[in-house]
Amino acid sequence: MGNILGFFLLHREAVFIVILSIFLGIEVISHVPAILHTPLMSGANAIHGVVIIGAIIVMGHAETTGAMILGFLAVVLGTLNVVGGFVVTDRMLEMFKRKKQ
Amino acid sequence: MGNILGFFLLHREAVFIVILSIFLGIEVISHVPAILHTPLMSGANAIHGVVIIGAIIVMGHAETTGAMILGFLAVVLGTLNVVGGFVVTDRMLEMFKRKKQ
Amino acid sequence: MDQLSQLQTGISILEITYIIASVLFIFGLKMLSHPLTARRGNTLAAIGMGMAIIATILFHHKDGKPIGNVGLILVAIGIGSIIGWVIAKRVKMTAMPQLVSFFNGMGGAAAALISMMEFPHVSPDLIAKSGMANGHVLAILLGLMIGTVSWAGSMIAFGKLDGRIGDLRIKALKYVNLTILAVLISLIVYIMTRHVQASSELTPLIYIMFIIAVIYGVMFVMPIGGADMPVVISLLNSFTGVAAAMGGFLYNNQAMLTGGILVGSAGTILTILMCRAMNRSLLNVIVGVFGGGGQTNMAVTGSVKEISISDAAVLLSYSKKVVIVPGYGLAVAQAQHICHELDKLLEEKGVEVKYAIHPVAGRMPGHMNVLLAEADVPYEQLIESDEINPDLPNTDVLVVIGANDVINPAAEDDPSSPIYGMPIIKARDAKNIIVMKRGMGKGYAAIENMLFYNDKTRMLFGDAKSTLQTLVNEVKSL
Amino acid sequence: MDQLSQLQTGISILEITYIIASVLFIFGLKMLSHPLTARRGNTLAAIGMGMAIIATILFHHKDGKPIGNVGLILVAIGIGSIIGWVIAKRVKMTAMPQLVSFFNGMGGAAAALISMMEFPHVSPDLIAKSGMANGHVLAILLGLMIGTVSWAGSMIAFGKLDGRIGDLRIKALKYVNLTILAVLISLIVYIMTRHVQASSELTPLIYIMFIIAVIYGVMFVMPIGGADMPVVISLLNSFTGVAAAMGGFLYNNQAMLTGGILVGSAGTILTILMCRAMNRSLLNVIVGVFGGGGQTNMAVTGSVKEISISDAAVLLSYSKKVVIVPGYGLAVAQAQHICHELDKLLEEKGVEVKYAIHPVAGRMPGHMNVLLAEADVPYEQLIESDEINPDLPNTDVLVVIGANDVINPAAEDDPSSPIYGMPIIKARDAKNIIVMKRGMGKGYAAIENMLFYNDKTRMLFGDAKSTLQTLVNEVKSL
Numbered sequence A, B: 001m002g003n004i005l006g007f008f009l010l011h012r013e014a015v016f017i018v019i020l021s022i023f024l025g026i027e028v029i030s031h032v033p034a035i036l037h038t039p040l041m042s043g044a045n046a047i048h049g050v051v052i053i054g055a056i057i058v059m060g061h062a063e064t065t066g067a068m069i070l071g072f073l074a075v076v077l078g079t080l081n082v083v084g085g086f087v088v089t090d091r092m093l094e095m096f097k098r099k100k101q
Numbered sequence C, D: 001m002d003q004l005s006q007l008q009t010g011i012s013i014l015e016i017t018y019i020i021a022s023v024l025f026i027f028g029l030k031m032l033s034h035p036l037t038a039r040r041g042n043t044l045a046a047i048g049m050g051m052a053i054i055a056t057i058l059f060h061h062k063d064g065k066p067i068g069n070v071g072l073i074l075v076a077i078g079i080g081s082i083i084g085w086v087i088a089k090r091v092k093m094t095a096m097p098q099l100v101s102f103f104n105g106m107g108g109a110a111a112a113l114i115s116m117m118e119f120p121h122v123s124p125d126l127i128a129k130s131g132m133a134n135g136h137v138l139a140i141l142l143g144l145m146i147g148t149v150s151w152a153g154s155m156i157a158f159g160k161l162d163g164r165i166g167d168l169r170i171k172a173l174k175y176v177n178l179t180i181l182a183v184l185i186s187l188i189v190y191i192m193t194r195h196v197q198a199s200s201e202l203t204p205l206i207y208i209m210f211i212i213a214v215i216y217g218v219m220f221v222m223p224i225g226g227a228d229m230p231v232v233i234s235l236l237n238s239f240t241g242v243a244a245a246m247g248g249f250l251y252n253n254q255a256m257l258t259g260g261i262l263v264g265s266a267g268t269i270l271t272i273l274m275c276r277a278m279n280r281s282l283l284n285v286i287v288g289v290f291g292g293g294g295q296t297n298m299a300v301t302g303s304v305k306e307i308s309i310s311d312a313a314v315l316l317s318y319s320k321k322v323v324i325v326p327g328y329g330l331a332v333a334q335a336q337h338i339c340h341e342l343d344k345l346l347e348e349k350g351v352e353v354k355y356a357i358h359p360v361a362g363r364m365p366g367h368m369n370v371l372l373a374e375a376d377v378p379y380e381q382l383i384e385s386d387e388i389n390p391d392l393p394n395t396d397v398l399v400v401i402g403a404n405d406v407i408n409p410a411a412e413d414d415p416s417s418p419i420y421g422m423p424i425i426k427a428r429d430a431k432n433i434i435v436m437k438r439g440m441g442k443g444y445a446a447i448e449n450m451l452f453y454n455d456k457t458r459m460l461f462g463d464a465k466s467t468l469q470t471l472v473n474e475v476k477s478l
Ligand SMILES: NC(=O)c1ccc[n+]([C@@H]2O[C@H](COP(=O)([O-])OP(=O)(O)OC[C@H]3O[C@@H](n4cnc5c(N)ncnc54)[C@H](OP(=O)(O)O)[C@@H]3O)[C@@H](O)[C@H]2O)c1
Pocket: C227, C228, C229, C230, C231, C278, C326, C327, C328, C329, C330, C332, C333, C359, C360, C361, C362, C363, C364, C365, C366, C367, C401, C402, C403, C404, C405, C406, C407, C436, C437, C438, C439, C440, C441, C442, C443, C444, C445, C462, C463, C464, C465
């Protein structure tokens, strides 16, 4: 109990940022029309590719070969997520766009 | 410059909370219909009465009589803001409500 | 050790309470912006506030010391609650805007007082380390300035709306104001660049700053037209929010920070939405180009025709569809109850009566809704202007009661008109138009209204309340 | 000293960049949810991501050391970019959902790898102070578990959508899954309650946890019907978001924290919205009550009547108003291009052709829009089902192409039907109905469709693409 409270006190700003972000995530997309569900899902998918930053940090401070290999893999996979995600979203949306005019 | 950067680094979570709150404030009320403008303004008015917490803290640690008097005044004014604000908002909204049924 | 952990538990509960309060504020604001949940939203926010206040009294500690003077604090809260409650319950519905302004001013004043008291106590360690140019001092000074301006400005706005203070329309005031603002900012810079041991050495400067800020607040609101006050109040409201947030920085207090900033940003957006509903820009309101008296290029053609009370009564009683357009004059005359009486009378006679509600009719957003709701007009009879416009060609009689700008066709016809582009109620589409007002006085925008010269229009001069009273009697006796 | 302040400047720039990136993510998501701004929103978010990546490589420091292995990192990014780009550009439009699932899995795997590598390096000081039960360890373990589940689940979802993996419908699996989940959580508790000097002593447990999480991910998705995969992907998408946010906690990294949580919460809401569009609950999807094969209480009355290609061609050519209802079968048959050819032919003959788009027609939200857009059908021809329903009584021929559930009248007639209450396209209101499908196969909900037995309905059996091809030829030769 004391441990949890202490942890909360230490990280209360992070906790609060998490709460605010949850609200924002909900608010921001709550009026999305059905046709945009898939592109939105895809775009959100690309955004969580931000995990690549963690991969870069791990790889950037890797010391053993094993860590290096795993880190390399993590960066590749993270990049796949980011680049593939954004490009595929753009492709989907491009199609909607063209038809609008 | 160094001072500002240092200040930012120290308070970066608070800064970020401010940014998120700004977004949330905007998002949350951006679909308000015109008839609710006044009640919303009034409700928001009551919420910033949260300044009363500051007044309580000041008063709670006041040492001189002068500080005590000013603190007392601050608490009274803050309470006016809070109580008056919420009550008047409720009164406005009560009227809307009754008509709905 | 045990006491220490108890203290830690207390602080944890306090912090958790603050976070819960913040979340309740967010929910409250969100629900306040939907008609069905608005009232519950207000209650939620109030609960959050109550929790934050109680938790602060119980668990707040500064340098290990708990909150003192608890008795006095409770007395102060008691006094504030009673006064606030009584005023809020007693005041007339039409006086709501000035009341909001008054309460807003109280919040601003509280923020300013806090800053004034905290200034001499900035930690000497902090000053030794980073001089006066630190975050605490900045938060205190901004809190003082913004809080004071908000307080002074709100009081002037209150006075104007309550009819106690007139407008002061001097063009040069704009430059005077900019100068005062520059002085205020210089003062902040000056204070923050001093080299002192303790901030209390500079306390006198704080009082000077307070006085200048009061002057600025007064001068800022004085030249703005009384009718623009709702917008100004909304703006000052968001100022107070920011002032409260400064306290949040100072005390590292999540509830104050979020509550204040939320109101600051929501208030700013609300201000902009309100301006948009009147088709003008915030800058226009503040600098005040508008209300001074516009000019129309349209020549006045046609003549004004009057209608007698008895003719009006007959016309209304034998119509199938009547639309009433209420405006500022109805509010001034306090004629909402008698107006509702007229509409009930007509409905009994089988006439279909609707109200056309323009978003900026009156002097505050939603003014007409609040007013008519007070008179118990059923919600379903109130139709937004966009929705009723297509129906107007089938309307037998359109009755304008103390409205002017919101039915002015110049908004559609005259590109040089200051209200050009504002969506209006297309009154001239109706088959007959009866306009009730005292004379040929202009509306808020101070421009000529060609509708009064329209062939279909008949004027019914006189104070709205007494005119409606005689009309009701006449209809009854038919 | 100078170097130190340079380092501080670098860190400040990095943190500011992270905040900017977070703001861009928020804007991006917001814009992605409005049709007109969606594409720009995607670009904005990508810019934010680019900034965060570059700033990390340039300015990140750990214990005063900058990022090493920069060359290798750039190579890895290069490889990932090229592969990602090529796959994303090459894949067929109809394979989008599985692609999203694939990329989502990659993110989950990256998060899991990070956790695996960070686990042995938890600061010994921290462990000495608060044992293994600290925030860092928790973030690492949760990141590992959620990331792995998301990866394994996404791969299965990918396989199912790609038709490589079938469903595994065993009721008991539900309990097996709950057991595995319990084991995973116990493992976390076990690890966090060990008393060790260094976390690396427990590294083997991490690998065990990884393996169990893989099993859980697989078992979680296996029993869910292939057609529910879009919902599952959306759910796994929000899982990966949370896993990324765990990294944000670990590194105290604002961009990861906000980006991850935003996606986590937006993804959850999106999942719920998607379920709602299909009129079912998330729990239903996960536990999988639905797709197993519902039963209808309605007795089959009437008989199935066929129509010949030439009759169909004549009927269509001499109609004034034709509405096409595309469904999953159209997508399977890849018949969108030939379908558009038919509609152009008919329009040339003066027939008014519209498409009725049901929100959950096909197997992913917006499936039909994407499909028909790919075939260059003009946007104005696509009408949402709610809007077109009132028009159907004036429609001469309604052509159903590979749709089934979305036109099933059981949704209106049969309260015991699993799809009861789902809004449908009211096909039976049209004057004539032609249904193209291969046989009497059921749709996704696996229930009988009484529309096929309706008097106004004529069936045109065969694969949608070849049927449409012959129909086009026939219409041309008329
Ligand atoms: N709603 C808001 O939020 C808000 C805020 C600020 C400004 N405004 C502005 O206010 C205006 C509102 O338009 P509106 O049509 O409601 O009002 P208006 O244009 O101001 O016109 C009011 C009319 O009522 C008449 N009147 C005054 N006292 C009366 C009485 N006792 N009995 C009968 N008639 C009386 C006046 O003419 P006589 O003198 O001839 O009687 C006047 O022409 C708009 O220009 C709007 O932009 C609105």
